[in-house]
Amino acid sequence: MKFGRLGPSGGVVLEERPPPVAGPGELTVELAACGVCGTDLEKLRGNYRTAGILGHEPVGRVASVGDGVAGLRAGQRVFVHHHVPCLACDVCRRGDTTFCPTYGRTNLDPGGFAETFRASAEHVRQGAVLALADPVDWGTGALLEPAACGLTALRKVGLPEGASVLVLGLGPVGLLYARLVRTLGASWVGGTELSERRRTAAERGGIDVTVDPRDGAALHEAVRAATGGQGVDLAVAASGHPSVVRAAVDEVRRGGTVNLFGLPEPGSRLDTELQQLYLRGVRLVPSYATTEREIRDVHALVVEGRLRVGDLVSHRVPLPEIAEAFRLAASPSEALKVVVTGPAFDR
Ligand SMILES: [Zn+2]
């Protein structure tokens, strides 16, 4: 079978290997679709050092179940979460499940960009396999994980009733986050984005105001006008670039929260006046990844019709053309969300 992985000298390469086999307690899944995430792109650029496994937003049909797997059967449509927390260690008990050592160690074999991938017995046992409800099409299913990252972040920061929220960076995860805060009761949602195409998509998708971040004065004016000069309750840095985090700190109100949501490059530094941060009582809260619990909650929001995500898929690219999928995903003027499709996509 074919699968995509990080090449030895960067870039994504397509390789052949025998399909994985489901051992006791395990499951294999035939791929329907898997989104290309910003973190996959950062792995290719060498900015995010991990085991080199790509693809963590996969949906597909169960191909085979190992001995002892209950409640799941071949042919079933599923989403599989890539990492699973143990829910028993000190880190998990404190609620920081995405920092659990088991979470860091577990992954799909050989990743989400594979004709067939294997979920371990830990994945199955800990509830990382979610049966998709009928109305959830493959594209929507592939967006559950990035949307759930927003929900995990919101549970960390807390969203005040009727909050004003500024999302800085309206790529796919920023757009999903913006829609989520709207669903969960934000009164005003603004956004910044370099790409005109993405700004237009955001305004069509219900964001109140979008601004080109290169126009700092326009951004400040839009936030002042929307918040009576106070600044927003929550500013979400959906890009980890220092200039974006700085703008988030500048536009948040006294006692407000900046959510460090996008992945910063290694070695990047935040240059901000600490006394201002202190006197204004700005909280800086990072949020990394998500778990199967938020996946289930986002799935429920989608099924209830409270959250729309599937329309953000702009391109569906078959697995053999994975290099083109990555090229598109790195081009904000051409693409919103790019999903790689597998053999189960048409079934
Ligand atoms: Zn992701």
Ligand SMILES: [Zn+2]
């Ligand atoms: Zn744990």
